[in-house]
Amino acid sequence: MEEINAVELLREELKGTSPHLFEVDEVHLKVNAIHRLKTVLLSISQDEIKSDLFPFLQDLIDTECDEVLFAIAEELGKPDICSLCDSANLLEALEKLAQSDETVVREQAANSLRNVCKAMSESDVQDLFIPLVFRLSSSDWFPGRVSACSLFSKAYESAGSHKEDLRKKFLELCNEDTPIVRRAGSKRLGEFATHVEKPYVIKEIFPILKKLAKDEQDQIRILCIESLIPIAKYLTKEENQLHAIGPLLVTSEDKNWKVRLTFAKNFAELADAFGKEITDSNLIQTFSMFLNDSEGEVKDAAIHSLSKCLKTISPERVISYVLPNIQSMYVDASSSFKGGLANTLCAMAPIVGSEVANSRVLPILLELIKDDDADVRLNVAKGMIKLAEVLGTDLLSEGVIASLSQMTKDTQWRVRSSVYDLLSDLGAALGKETFQRNLKDIFFGFLTDTAASVRNQGILKLGDLAESFGSDWVIDEIIPKLNDIYDQDKQGYLYRMCVINAGIEISRGLSKSQINAHIVPIMLKACSDSVANVRITVCKAIKKLVSTPEGAAVGANFKSTLSDLVNDSDKDVKHFATVAEEAI
Numbered sequence: 001m002e003e004i005n006a007v008e009l010l011r012e013e014l015k016g017t018s019p020h021l022f023e024v025d026e027v028h029l030k031v032n033a034i035h036r037l038k039t040v041l042l043s044i045s046q047d048e049i050k051s052d053l054f055p056f057l058q059d060l061i062d063t064e065c066d067e068v069l070f071a072i073a074e075e076l077g078k079p080d081i082c083s084l085c086d087s088a089n090l091l092e093a094l095e096k097l098a099q100s101d102e103t104v105v106r107e108q109a110a111n112s113l114r115n116v117c118k119a120m121s122e123s124d125v126q127d128l129f130i131p132l133v134f135r136l137s138s139s140d141w142f143p144g145r146v147s148a149c150s151l152f153s154k155a156y157e158s159a160g161s162h163k164e165d166l167r168k169k170f171l172e173l174c175n176e177d178t179p180i181v182r183r184a185g186s187k188r189l190g191e192f193a194t195h196v197e198k199p200y201v202i203k204e205i206f207p208i209l210k211k212l213a214k215d216e217q218d219q220i221r222i223l224c225i226e227s228l229i230p231i232a233k234y235l236t237k238e239e240n241q242l243h244a245i246g247p248l249l250v251t252s253e254d255k256n257w258k259v260r261l262t263f264a265k266n267f268a269e270l271a272d273a274f275g276k277e278i279t280d281s282n283l284i285q286t287f288s289m290f291l292n293d294s295e296g297e298v299k300d301a302a303i304h305s306l307s308k309c310l311k312t313i314s315p316e317r318v319i320s321y322v323l324p325n326i327q328s329m330y331v332d333a334s335s336s337f338k339g340g341l342a343n344t345l346c347a348m349a350p351i352v353g354s355e356v357a358n359s360r361v362l363p364i365l366l367e368l369i370k371d372d373d374a375d376v377r378l379n380v381a382k383g384m385i386k387l388a389e390v391l392g393t394d395l396l397s398e399g400v401i402a403s404l405s406q407m408t409k410d411t412q413w414r415v416r417s418s419v420y421d422l423l424s425d426l427g428a429a430l431g432k433e434t435f436q437r438n439l440k441d442i443f444f445g446f447l448t449d450t451a452a453s454v455r456n457q458g459i460l461k462l463g464d465l466a467e468s469f470g471s472d473w474v475i476d477e478i479i480p481k482l483n484d485i486y487d488q489d490k491q492g493y494l495y496r497m498c499v500i501n502a503g504i505e506i507s508r509g510l511s512k513s514q515i516n517a518h519i520v521p522i523m524l525k526a527c528s529d530s531v532a533n534v535r536i537t538v539c540k541a542i543k544k545l546v547s548t549p550e551g552a553a554v555g556a557n558f559k560s561t562l563s564d565l566v567n568d569s570d571k572d573v574k575h576f577a578t579v580a581e582e583a584i
Contacts, residue, residue, distance in 0.1 A: 027065060027067045027068065028067075030064070030067075030068050030071075031067055031068060031071045034068060034071040034072055034075055035071060035075065037075045037081060038075075038078075038080055038081060038084070040053065041053070041081065041084040041085065042084070046086070049084070049085060049086070049089070050086060050089060054085075054089045054092070054093060057072060057093055058092070058093060058096070060072065061093060061096050061097060066100075066102045066104070066105055069097060069100060069102070069105045070102075070104055070105050070108055072093070072097065073094065073097045073105055073108040073109040073112050074108055074112065076090050076093055076094055076097075076112050076116075077094070077108075077111060077112020077113070077114075077115040077116060078112075078115070079115070079119070082115065082116055082119045083119065087116060087119070087120050087124055087128055087129075088128055090116050091113070091116060091128055091129065091132050094109050094112050094113050094116065095113075095132050095135070095136065097109035097112075098110055098113060098136060098143070098144060098147035098148075099136070099139060099141065099143045099144040099147065100143060101143055106143050106146065106147050107147075109147065110147040110150045110151065111150075113129075113132075113147075113151055113154075114150065114151065114154050116129075117129050117151070117154040117155065118154070120158075122158040122160070125155065125157075125158040125159070126158065126159065126160055126162060129151075129154075129155055130155050130159060130162050130166070132151075133148055133151045133152065133155050133166070133169075134165075134169060136148035136151070137169045137170075137172075137173060142178050142180055142181055145173055145176070145178070145181045145184075146180060146181055146184040147184075148173065149170070149173055149181070149184035149185045149187070149188045150184070150187075150188050152166055152169075152170045152188065152192050153188065153191045153192045153194075153195045156192070156195045156196065157195060167196060167200060167204055170185065170192055171204060171205075171208050173185045174186065174189060174208050174212065175208060175211070179217050179220070182212070182215065182217070182220055183217065183219055183220050183223065186212050186215075186220045186223035186224055186227060187223050187226075187227075189205070189208075189209060189212070189223070189224070189227040189231075190226065190227030190228065190229060190230040190231050191227075191230060192205075193205045193227070193230070193231045193234065194230050194231065194233075194234045198234075198235065198239070201231070201234070201235070202239065202243055205231075206243050206244075206247070209224060209227070209228075209231075209247050210246070210247050210250075212224050213247040213248075213250050213251055214250065218254075218256040218258055218259055221251055221254060221256070221259045222258060222259055222262045224247060224251060225248065225251050225259070225262050225263055225266060225270075226262070226266065228244055228247065228248050228270070228273075229266065229269050229270060229273045230273075231244060232244050232270070232273035232274050233273045237275055237277060237278065240274055240275075240278060241278060241282075244274070245274070245278060245282050245283075248263075248270070248283075249282070249286060251263055252286045252287075252289075252290075257293075257294075257295035257297070257298055260290065260293060260295070260298050261295070261297055261298050261301055263287075263290070264287070264290045264293075264298050264301035264302040264305055265301045265305060266305070267283075267287050267290075267302065267305040267306070267309060268305045268306075268308035268309035268312075270283065271283060271309040271312040271313070272309065272312060275312075276312050276313070276314070279309075279312050279313060280313065280314050280317050284313050284317045284321055284322070285317075285321055287302065287306075288321040288322050288325050289325075290302035291303060291306075291322070291325040291326060291329070292325055292328070292329055296334055296337070299333065299334075299337050300334060300336045300337050300340065303326075303337050303340035303341050303344055304340040304343075304344075306322065306340075306344050307340065307343045307344040307347050310344070310347055310348055310351050311351070313351075315351050315352050315353065318348060318351060318352055319352055319356055319360075322348075323352075323356075323360055323361075326341065326344075326345075326364070327360070327364065330364060330368075331367075335371070335372075335373035335375065335376055338368055338371055338373065338376045339373070339375050339376045339379050341364070341368065342365065342368050342376055342379035342380045342383060343379050343383055345361050345364055345365055345368075345383075346365070346379075346380075346382075346383025346384060346386045346387060347383070347386065348361060349361055349386050349387045349389075349390045349391075350386060350389060350390050353390070354390050354391055354394070357387060357390050357391060358391055358394060361387070362387065362391070362395070362400075365380055365384065365387070366399060366400065366403055368380050369381075369403045369406075369407060370403075374410070374411075374412040374414065374415055377407065377410060377412070377415045378412070378414055378415050378418055381407060381415060381418035381419045381421075381422050382418050382421075382422070384422055384426075385422060385425045385426065385429065388425075388426050388429050388430060389429065392430065393430055393434050395426075396426075396430075396434065396438045396439075401438055401439075401442070404419060404422070404423065404439075404442055405442045407419040408420065408442055408445050408446075413449075413450075413451035413453060413454050416446075416449060416451070416454050417451070417453060417454045417457050417458075420443060420445075420446045420449075420454065420457065420458045420461060421457065421461060423439050423442060423443040424443065424461035424462075424464060424465055426439060427439055427443070427465055427468075427469075428464065428465065428468050432468075432469045432473060435465075435469075436477075440477065443458075444481055446458030446459075446461075446462075447481070447482075447485055447495065447498055447499070447502065448485065448492075448495050448498075452494070455494075455498045456501075459498065459501050459502045459505050460505065462478070462502055462505060462506060463505035463506055463508055466478065466505070466506040466508065466509050467508060467509045470509065471509055471510050471511065471514055474506050474509065474510065474514075474518075475514065475518055478502075478506055479518045482499045482502055482503055482522060483522065485498075485499050486499045486522065486525065486526075493529070493531040493533060493534050496526065496529065496531075496534050497533065497534055497537045499522065499526075500522065500523070500526050500534070500537050500538050500541050501537070501541065503519050503522045503523065503541070504519075504541045504544055504545055506519075507519050507545060507548070507550070507551060508548070510550065511550060512550050512553045512554060515545075515550055515551060515554050516553075516554045516557065519545070519554075520554055520557050520558075523538055523541060523542055523545070523558065524557070524558070524561060526538035526541075527539075527558075527561045527562075527564075527565060528561075532568075532570040532572065532573055535565060535568065535570070535573045535577075536570075536572055536573055536576050539562070539565065539573065539576035539577045539579070539580045540576055540580070542555075542558050542562070542580045542583075542584075543576075543579055543580040543583045546558075546580075546583050546584050547583065555583075555584035556584070558580070558584065559581070559584060562577050562580055562581040562584070563581070565577035566578055566581060
């Protein structure tokens, strides 16, 4: 049989000359063929790769559509492909792709060039990769110069004697008249700076950074903010104080709201990069002004960022700068701002201490509890446990208890569920006596909530409380409540099902005799319920109960009743009764 040449087969697939394969007018078939490039490489020699495959790929680059070019750029940067090919061949093909007019092709080619550089020896980087960077940097058309901006940091690592020339060329691109090239340079400025020796960062990088921070293009000013994050992490506190903080503060006063928005969005990362001391002395006062910014999106971004970086700010600065701005404007703020504010205030409580939390944080949260937006109320409910950790029982004032009670009647079931979660968590945190005195009656409302999700989540929380507070509390407080709801609710069978499931959940902490005395009667009562769904639920519950060590000992109590249910008129009851009977 005649041997098939893999390159020729690839050529036939892409050019549509094979009578045995398929016509390739559709782009996706060509793309699929390119993605089989590794298979082709594994089946041919190095000489064929150089003399046959890469000339063919170069021809494709000159003639094919952008989708195919993107696939070629993607494949040539994969580690498996790099290990099978000569670097010079890869660089030649990717250099051409890096000058494409199509942005996605150009960016993918640049990313692949970075990957190829990683796999190259230091001598090859100096002999092959760095000359490529200089060629792209000096291209007549902007696409090549744009692509070059992303290659300098990789080239610099192994540049040797070429470092000065690379720095000079990169700074030239950042200072170009063409905005798109300056933008590409600004985007990579922070990354490049972290590869450059610190004296040159201060002497050469910062002058251009200060200039770009005042560029007429707002997108370039935005990129300067993002570039300062890695630069600040790279430099020492003293170096940041002298050189980096100035350009950043310039952007905080920008007339374009999108620039201020970027500052606000990235504040948590900026605070982390600059450190607590500089954040306290230079950044927080500036940042707190964003909380009162004239643009709503800036305010929203600021409050959401604040919750992520409170640990980087001293309590004194939070109290003196952040809280006053919040107190002065939250009433008329957007729902997004209030939602972020709820999260921030709850996270703030452990930082500012009990006195400030009680006098200045809690009053705002009590107002937010009443907000028209459900997500705002939800965020308050989810975060209030953090206040309990700070205030303890002092949290449970009459106003707070009344607010929690009101929230269990919220029209949004997610809010009600979160409040019941909170009540349970407060009970675990503050103790049984406090729960009994202030929260018990509110919490037990979940048993008759109209939403199944609320009841089911409440049952799980009830089980946790039962284990925490002990069997005596279960017998004295929960069992009478369950019996009362079951006996009074002859119409709402869903609540009776809830009682059954709750009974099984609380049995986890009971002894055999306690289960026999208090849980079994509820189950037996439910076995004769007039509603089939209740009988199905109790059969499932019995199966679950007898699968536990303590519950298995009381299984005999159900044998007679289950024998009757096996002959029930409802086929589903029959099925689940049979399953439960077999489990005993």
